Amino acid sequence: MKPSRAGVARSKPKLGQHFLKDASVAARIVEALGELSASTILEIGPGRGALTSLLVKKARRIIAVEADRVLAAQLRMHFSLQPNVEILEGDIRAMDFSTLFGPKPGSSRPGIEQTPQQVRVIGNLPYYITADILLRLFEYRKYFDVIVIMVQEEVADRLVARPGSRDYGLLSATAQLYARLEKVSSVPPGAFSPPPKVYSAIVRLVLAPRLEQLGVAEADFMRFLKLAFQQKRKTLWNNLKSRYPSRELTRAMQRANVKPTVRAEALSLEQSAGLFRALIDSAPQGV
Numbered sequence: 001m002k003p004s005r006a007g008v009a010r011s012k013p014k015l016g017q018h019f020l021k022d023a024s025v026a027a028r029i030v031e032a033l034g035e036l037s038a039s040t041i042l043e044i045g046p047g048r049g050a051l052t053s054l055l056v057k058k059a060r061r062i063i064a065v066e067a068d069r070v071l072a073a074q075l076r077m078h079f080s081l082q083p084n085v086e087i088l089e090g091d092i093r094a095m096d097f098s099t100l101f102g103p104k105p106g107s108s109r110p111g112i113e114q115t116p117q118q119v120r121v122i123g124n125l126p127y128y129i130t131a132d133i134l135l136r137l138f139e140y141r142k143y144f145d146v147i148v149i150m151v152q153e154e155v156a157d158r159l160v161a162r163p164g165s166r167d168y169g170l171l172s173a174t175a176q177l178y179a180r181l182e183k184v185s186s187v188p189p190g191a192f193s194p195p196p197k198v199y200s201a202i203v204r205l206v207l208a209p210r211l212e213q214l215g216v217a218e219a220d221f222m223r224f225l226k227l228a229f230q231q232k233r234k235t236l237w238n239n240l241k242s243r244y245p246s247r248e249l250t251r252a253m254q255r256a257n258v259k260p261t262v263r264a265e266a267l268s269l270e271q272s273a274g275l276f277r278a279l280i281d282s283a284p285q286g287v
Contacts, residue, residue: 020050020124020150022191025202030054032148032184032204033120040101042144044092044123044133049075051122056082063100065092092123093132097140118145127152131171138178138209147179147205156183156201168265170229174222177214177269179205214273224276228264236264236275244279252278 020026030051033041036059043064046052048071055062056079065088066072072089079085088095101119121144125133130151137144151159160181161167175181184202189195211218230239237260240249253260256275258267267275 018192
């Protein structure tokens with residue numbers, strides 16, 4: 001299900017597309033971005049342009065990325081007279097944000113590093129690629145400060161879930177490693193045309209990476225988290241034993257005060273990072 005798209009022209013929706021029609025919900029999503037008069041906005045999946053139509057009145061610059069060729073063409077026509085709107089056709093997961101938002105050749109003097117412009121992100125994300133899109137944004141996090149997304153409510157609950165809850169998993173831990181999250185509000189099916197079978201929700205993320213605070217190397221810690229949550233019904237010990245020898249695992253769990261019978265969703269990010277660091281310290285020297 002694609003839980004949100006927005007309204008300019010009447011085109012027949014593809015299977016799984018649900019276009020946002022509720023003006024009050026659109027206003028709520030844009031409002032969650034904050035003050036925009038000096039901001040550049042990256043819009044993901046503008047669809048028929050309801051959010052774009054609001055943003056064009058508030059933001060300095062909007063770059064809207066639409067995967068659907070027909071919708072992208074309609075958007076270009078609709079906003080052709082708006083100088084602060086640029087419509088790009090493509091897959092947001094393949095975008096090189098350094099090309100879009102990084103310093104242009106010749107724009108800075110040698111030896112002087114420019115501070116990247118801070119871009120705010122807004123988007124209606126298909127639930128099945130929400131994680132892929134967020135990982136892409138986190139990878140290029142130096143360009144972004146605030147992200148406001150509409151997702152299926154089940155996904156929103158997973159994003160903001162706390163350790164120990166049923167919804168807490170790899171998506172929760174990953175998102176909370178990079179950002180502070182808030183579920184702004186639920187959105188009923190009737191806000192869309194055609195209405196989906198499930199509720200959606202607006203989620204606000206403020207980028208605040210915790211890698212340095214937790215004392216972990218990004219790539220290695222992400223591999224550790226993926227392994228820890230590999231099979232959610234299994235204990236942390238059973239998930240980790242495929243990579244770490246029993247002696248090292250026992251020593252690290254004792255040092256980190258983590259019980260072998262616990263599951264990954266029971267650990268906070270601080271506890272997971274503590275176990276990760278203990279495993280590094282428990283590894284034989286020279287390995």
